[in-house]
Amino acid sequence: MQKVQTGRVIEFYSNTCLVDIDGLAVQCAIFGKQDIVVGDNVNIEYQNQNDPKSALIISKQERTSELTKRSIRGSKVVAANISHVGILLVQNPTTSTEFIDKWIASSKASNIKPFIINNKIDIEMPSDYLEKVALYNNIDIEIFNVSAKENTGLKDLTKYLENKCTIFVGNSGAGKSTLTSKLTGIDIKTKTLSNNQGRHTTSISSLYMLPHNIEIIDSPGVRDVPIEGLSKEEIIYGFYEIYESSKLCKFSNCNHKGDEGCNVIPMINNGEISKSRYNNFIKFLEQISDE
Ligand SMILES: Nc1nc2c(ncn2[C@@H]2O[C@H](COP(=O)(O)OP(=O)(O)O)[C@@H](O)[C@H]2O)c(=O)[nH]1
Ligand SMILES: [Mg+2]
Ligand SMILES: [Zn+2]
Structure with a gap:
């Protein structure tokens, strides 16, 4: 075997990694x-050319993107080189628009493209939920209507996932494991149990490499995403309909909260920009300025 090779980290443990090297999973020390x-x-690099167990990770290559997770101790990178984030929107347990807007803004700021998966469409959708779905149908974001449980809409979603590295995010109970299991054909729940040598193993992230260059990262720990640390520009970029509208505000430093000549406020009043999106926009700006 070659002494020096490159690979992709598919699982990470405390001081070793499972690395995919040309389709082969190799345990590597760091x-x-x-x-x-x-x-x-x-x-x-293999320390001993005849021993596959001697593989050592010498260095990592530059990342195209980093996904960070917020915890009490601060934020920490949990996955690299993700191209897309699939945000699960479900009626039960309720997905808040704040959760969705936060993920849209933070993933865009991290060079990751967000899209929405409206899951559990097999359950009857009340009108207030349909309004929430419509809200995101009206802005420039891809939305897939699926039922992970009943295998509805998964074909279109699978097609979209080709040549992408995607992570699904959603509240506990939104259907991430069910969806990942259906798409990968691997029972995520059983897998966690069979790996379970301790409580911490349940929080291990895995990268699944599927045909047609579909990559799915399952990271059980990622729920909330930090908005703190984003700049004002990065936040407005997550609300592109507001960003577009703000180009016509009279003053470039307009606060979009009642300043003279603001173009955003009239568009909210006439319904062209959603009130819910605007409220989250203002809320996020206030959160970052508290720092
Ligand atoms: N009715 C319905 N239930 C679903 C669907 N997807 C997942 N569920 C159920 O929602 C619950 C939580 O799913 P799970 O995949 O564990 O969610 P996770 O916490 O996001 O990983 C389980 O009882 C699933 O069977 C769906 O499309 N329709
Ligand atoms: Mg789960
Ligand atoms: Zn304005």
């Missing part, structure tokens, strides 16, 4: 102190 996460492209 050289020195390096920040390696699932999704990283790494350079591997």
Whole structure:
């Protein structure tokens, strides 16, 4: 075998990684102190050319994107080189628009494209829920209507996932495991149990490589995403309909909260911009300015 190879980290443990090298999963140790996460492209060296167990991660390649997770101790990168985030929108347990808007803004700021998966469409949708779905149908974001449980709409979604590396996010109970199991053909819940040598293993992230260059990252720990740390520009970029509208405000430093000549406020009043999106926009701006 070649002494130096490159691979993709598909699972990460405390000091070793499972790395996909040309379709083969190889257990690798990590050289020195390096920040390696699932999704990283790494350079591997075999210490002993005849021993596959001697693989060592020497370095990682530059990341195209980083997904960070918020915790009490601060934020931490949990996955690298993700191209898309699939945000699960469900009626039960309720997905808040704040959750969705936060993910839209933060993933765009991280060079990751967000899209929405309206899951559990097999359950009757009340009108207030349909209004929420319509809200995102009206802005420039891809939306897929599926039932992970009943296999509805999964064909279109699978087609979309080709040549992408995607992570699904949603509240506990939204259907991430069910969806990932259906798409990968691997029972995520059983997998967690059979791996379960301790409580922490349930929070292990995995990258699944499927045919047609579909990559799915399952990261059980990712629920909330930090908005703090984003700039004012990055936040408005997550609300592109507001961003577009703001170009016609009379003053470039308009606060969009009642300043003279604001173009955003009239568009909210006539219904062209959603009140819910606007409220979250203002809320996020206030959250970052509290720092
Ligand atoms: N009716 C319905 N239930 C679903 C659907 N997808 C998932 N569920 C159910 O929702 C619950 C939570 O699903 P799970 O995949 O564990 O959610 P997770 O916490 O996001 O991983 C389970 O009881 C699933 O059977 C769906 O499309 N329709
Ligand atoms: Mg789950
Ligand atoms: Zn304005």
